[in-house]
Amino acid sequence: MPSSDTMTPPASHAQQLEFPDNRLLIDLCGPYDANLTAVETALEVQIVRRGNHLSVMGEEDATSRAASVLEGLYARLEGGRSVEPADVTSLLRMGDSAAGTGVRPGDQIEMPNLGGVEIQTRKKRVEPRTAAQKAYVQSLFDNELAFGIGPAGTGKTYLAVAVGVSMFIGGHVDRIILSRPAVEAGEKLGYLPGDMKDKVDPYMQPLYDALNDFLPGKQLAKLIEEKKIEIAPLAFMRGRTLSNAFVVLDEAQNATSMQMKMFLTRLGEGSRMVITGDRTQIDLPRGVPSGLQDAERLLKTIPKISFNYFTSKDVVRHPLVAAIIEAYEADAGHA
Known part of the structure; x- marks a missing residue:
């Protein structure tokens, strides 16, 4: 589990996410939950996995951003693509860029449209x-x-x-x-x-x-x-x-x-x-x-x-x- 006793972000908000395909959820989490850890560290949230659910806890805005990143990565896996550390970093940066641009917390952050340029x-x-x-x-x-x-x-x-x-x-x-x-x-x-x-x-x-x-x-x-x-x-x-x-x-x-x-x-x-x-x-x-x-x-x-x-x-x-x-x-x- 990526969560740690030493990591105690403010748990003023919690969001539950369900991912139907457990096999894709394993890929989403990454080796030794490395992808979840990267999101936790970047957004100062705590992520706990139970079955095919992820519970995201922290400040409301950070929790919503983390949820949108995780959903964006899962959508990528559903589309038949892999998720690598650079993809996690890219979505986190896109979330940073979206801050203050009218994007509402909780809006799913999507990878750029890559059609025709693979x-x-x-x-x-x-x-x-x-x-x-x-x-x-x-x-x-x-x-x-x-x-x-x-x-x-x-x-x-x-x-x-x-x-x-x-x-x-x-x-x-x-x-x-x-x-x-x-x-x-x-x-x-x-x-x-x-x-x-x-x-x-x-x-x-x-x-x-x-x-x-x-x-x-x-x-x-x-x-x-x-x-x-x-x-x-x-x-x-x-x-x-x-x-x-x-x-x-x-x-x-x-x-x-x-x-x-x-x-x-x-x-x-x-x-x-x-x-x-x-x-x-x-x-x-x-x-x-x-x-x-x-x-x-x-x-x-x-x-x-x-x-x-x-x-x-x-x-x-x-x-x-x-x-x-x-x-x-x-x-x-x-x-």
Whole structure:
């Protein structure tokens, strides 16, 4: 049970919830009732399970919000989807956003309408978890060139790679090309052991990690060997025309203006290109302008180029990541 003798929120209000399908209720509670604990902690309520009922106790407003979150998660399970910790966090944040907007306590909080934007890969089905992510994924399908700009942990790269894998599996593109600037953020490439591939692979590892989430290991290795999937530093893109490919440039804030222009002009027939970056994490030498900022300034008015923005509210990693980002943003605002 998630309830604890040490956790005694004000029990000024209690709400009883019934969930007919006990199997779905088990999934709703999560391993060792982890999902219930997350709701208890976030809203300062106490949740007790008896059979197929959940009793939510605490202040009236918090109790109503907790009930709406639990009902929203159960509705998700009824729709055939899973409930993961990020889904619980997403619904809790949506409840925070709804506060003061006319949403009545007890109104069921629903997950965003995800129709048409689910991404099917060989290993898993991926779906956006916030409204900004939904708009971003839709723009990747709708536009030949799209930008995703925002802090770490908002799914910019992960979702872009998922869409690339989905389009490759569906035969819409012939290959996937993933790139990053190999900018030294305190470490020197020359001091790393091995040949050039060994030196740059640590910079590319987040891209490998994303691909491993979507493709079986043996298939991924075969596709890389056949050059159907390429992972290479930005400098290796010079002089190429990237046709019939899904192309992702990650960490684009660390591309110089000339590198960004070079990369953008690689776009060939039948290709789609995604540029992702975080303007707060520029590792370029002092005085060197970021190509991402220049591209944003120069291209924003061009039709069919999509710019998508994320905030700390879209972070889908550990909840502390969002809190850390917000703390740094607040400090920058006072600087």
